[in-house]
Amino acid sequence: MRTPAADSTDAAPSGKRPEAVRPDRVRWPGRLWIALLVCSGVILLDGLENSMIAVSIPEIQRELGMSAATAQWLMGAYILAFGGFLLLGGRFADLFGRRRVLVFAMAAFALLSLLGALIDNGTLLIVSRFVKGMSAAFTAPAAMSLLTTTFPEGPQRNKAFGVFNVFEASGYSCGLLIGGLLAALNWRTTFVLPIPIALLVLVGALLVLPPDPPRTERHRLDVGGAVTLVAGMLLLVFTVSSAADAGWTSPRTIGGFALSALLLAAFVAVERTVRHPLIRLGVLRDRNLVTANVSSALLYGGAMGFQFLLALYLQNLQGWQPWQMALVLLPAGLMVVLIGPKLGGLMDRFGVTKVLMVGLVAFVPCYLLMLRIGPEPDLWTVLVPASLLWGLGFALSISALMVAGTSGIADHEQGLASGLLTSSLQLGGAFGLAVVTAAIVPGTELSMLYPGVIVVLAFAVLTLLAQLMRRRG
Template sequence: MSAPGAAPVAVRWPARLWIALLVFSGVILLDGLENSMIAVSLPEIQRELGMSAATAQWLMGAYILAFGGFLLLGGRFADLFGRRRVLVVAMTVFAFLSLLGVFADDAALLIVSRFVKGMAAAFTAPAAMSLLTTTFPEGPQRNKAFGIFNVFEACGYSCGLLVGGLLAALDWRATFVLPIPIAVLVLAGALLVLPPDPPRAGRARLDLGGAVTLVAGMLLLVYTVTTAADAGWTSPWTIGGFALAGLLLLAFVIIERTVEQPLIRLGILRGRTLVTANLSAALLYGGAMGFQFLLALYLQNLNGWQPWQMALVLLPAGLMVVLAGPRLGALIDRYGVRKVLIAGLVAFVPAYLLMLRMGPEPDLWTVLLPASLLWGVGFALSISALMVAGTSGVADHEQGLASGLLTSSLQVGGAFGLAVVTAAIVPGTRLDQLYPGVAVILVLAVLTLLVQLPRSRTSPASKG
């Protein structure tokens, strides 16, 4: 990687590499669409299928639970059994389940399909990200690729809110139709331009005990975090859930330390850059999910705005990522990944401070849009930088694991931050009850900075 301050290196790719990057980016675009479109479609689905509010929430919860629970296993599968193969198989399952959702008339079947779809996404996401890191060499090329990759993630979420709201107004089933052609294009591109997986030196063997304890522990952890606000943080169910999840993950660690061919090499966690990148990702996403939740409560619940109107408020944030993403590689090459990351993390603090100025009537020009712009700057700079930091220096045969770790940190951190914010604002039916939630996301933003600041002064790796 070029040293900070050096002139940016021009990166020119042939058409094949651009198509490959579009394939990887299409995967993350689908993930963003899935999370945002279903959120704005819930009322219509609930009404047509006669679901209770608690049951309807599992249309989102089932996907998030499976996605967070299977990510680490999905990343390791990509390393062991071939990234292209895992991507193609999992994307085929994803497309089929989208088609199933179009015709489903039973609430239970729809929820189960969402769970399996989340499982499929847990295999496609780390496979795509590790394919990116092994296709584009560390340095200017990978930095540029990650910048473009994250543009698609931002577009998926931002457009999903707006497009999902419009499609749901016509027919909620249209929100299940839209991912199908995108998934088919991703599949076609993967089969056409991605080279076959290289043969492995020996036969890949799955550490079954490690896989079972890891998936069970992660599923229980994500489930406990996402239900803690409703069940109560001190309830026996929550305490028992965390305890059992901890025991399962401890059993996983013991198995990995003793088995001949571990599912995950625990030594990868000794890399300080990787650990701090994952911790920062969890804290950052926790604050970000909390911010979106508070904004939704403020605009939709307290002021009666429609989801598409909230999407327009967040549009400047998405535009910042779209505009900055393709230039992120050059910024990282010139200033170093750590400086770009710190600049992004700093931007979240004033964005969240502005939320303390929420009044009875939404102030679009001096509160909401400035907060959205700052939030977008933070995301534009920090997410790509975290992906670069979290995968740098990792051997090619463990890139799937590193990608799965980073994505898992984002998902679990987001669920945990959302649960803490929800607990802080219960019952959250008045404006003044939202301010403790703002205090929570501010604390998370400051903690994210504190994790990174010592490294920015002491680590030689911070320059790359």
């Protein structure tokens, strides 16, 4: 692993050494800011893609004559491919060049966005969404590993992750509002909007990011490992996502978990025997990385469950439109925007662990407030305070988890670490949503939502316990 001093040479495309700057007042040249914006633009696109399509599905279903069950795969296909290919995408970035992988995958993302805006067949649109999810699974870990290898550990990386988190939260929260407005005009505009952003990211990557170093050795792709990993991850994501509909004890769910476990076990067996494994299994013995992955999964599981319950309460029970719910979540986005740029300084001053723990604690009163929801929405004493606490939790904890999970990881495995962390977020979100869906009783009565609130509260407490156990261990 290179030292931070060595990393600083790569950190500034202009050749200026960032380590010479006082840690408490990090200053970057313009080219380095653009490099950060390129990486952040990738995560902005991911947030926009998920949230905008979610509110556009009814219009797409109506125009293309799709059934409700089929239309849900417009989102499900993207999530399935994204979660299934993340680890492979992260490792590809390590092996074949992060900039190279980002450029090719982003070009595919832009092209698929254009195709999505032109397609008139529901099945083809779902297929294009699956392939688009694959391309995003390569761009996300490539961008995140570019960030961690460009900005050395310490004040610079802390500050960079704070900005990165602002774009992540803004993409999702703004996507709900923008998607609702665009869908009211024409759902195809939700496919067009990401294109100029993707092109800006693409041009920025080509102009600012330093070229990948020349490959000193020819990498042989571990085909057996790649096939078993992707098949196992795809099946695992699909099983978790569909468990609520199929039933947790149904043969399909039990069989899906069993088969995905066998495929992932086969992957481990392959990696132990091949000469050039796709993934070095020893990285999974890094305690900080493992704890960060567990915490990320639990945190995102509770967060997605909370959002689902809020949607049921406001849209199903109160009859609100998606854009109105987006306004309720706007304070959360504003919290991230306000805190994100200052997060690096907070982590430098108080330490990553303290910042992380404050963020995780904020989720507990947020979810407790949801136990006070009543027949009429209480905007100022329940919904807005819950939104602010949710935003505070995200602003402090997500970036801190990313910093904790990637610290101490060798540069040549940063893509893998990034892929693992992003995979944990996706699987955790799908699992949390499935558990909350199973906990609530189908219907429209308010009391049926409370068991789901207890579940997301349990997720928040378990996230805290995971971090406390790491500190005591």
